[in-house]
Amino acid sequence: xxSLTFFSxxxxxxxxxxxxxxxxxxxxxxxxxxxxxxxxxxxxVITAAVKALFLGxxxxxxxxxxxxxxxxxVTLTGNIPSKRMINRAIELTRTVExxxxxxxxxxxxxxxAAME
Numbered sequence: 270x271x272s273l274t275f276f277s278x279x280x281x282x283x284x285x286x287x288x289x290x291x292x293x294x295x296x297x298x299x300x301x302x303x304x305x306x307x308x309x310x311x312x313x314v315i316t317a318a319v320k321a322l323f324l325g326x327x328x329x330x331x332x333x334x335x336x337x338x339x340x341x342x343v344t345l346t347g348n349i350p351s352k353r354m355i356n357r358a359i360e361l362t363r364t365v366e367x368x369x370x371x372x373x374x375x376x377x378x379x380x381x382a383a384m385e
Contacts, residue, residue, distance in 0.1 A: 304340065312338040315367050319343060322361045329358055334375065336362075341369035348376050 302309060316338045323331035334347040343362055349355050355375045362371050 308340065311367060312341070315341070315343060315365055318365045319362050322364070323358065326357065326361060329354060329361070334358055338368075341367060342372060343368050343370070344372040344374060346374045350377070352377050 304312070316336050319336045319338075320331070323329045323334055323336075330350065333349055334345055337344045337346075343365075345358055345362065349358070355373065355377065358375065359371060359373055362368065
């Protein structure tokens with residue numbers, strides 16, 4: 270995870286030094302965000318790590334889950350076929366370093382699932 274953070278910071282530094290005034294990281298524009306650049310990078314790394322875990326897990330339909338991270342709080346959204354899959358997504362998310370809280374807004378058949 271440290272190497273991802275290093276490369277993310279390196280990417281930002283190259284863009285800033287080359288004259289770019291606004292850089293996109295994890296869906297957020299640095300010039301228009303309340304977080305510091307380091308926090309934006311950390312949040313982007315967390316989001317990428319969670320998505321990678323979902324992609325690598327055979328129990329998760331990863332393309333049905335959206336992941337967003339803001340200030341270390343991960344929000345999972347999407348429509349999922351089963352409560353078991355929601356529990357698995359939350360379980361995998363908990364294994365990622367740097368997460369302060371998980372907010373599951375995942376739905377089963379249109380109903381909000383409570384985080385267990």
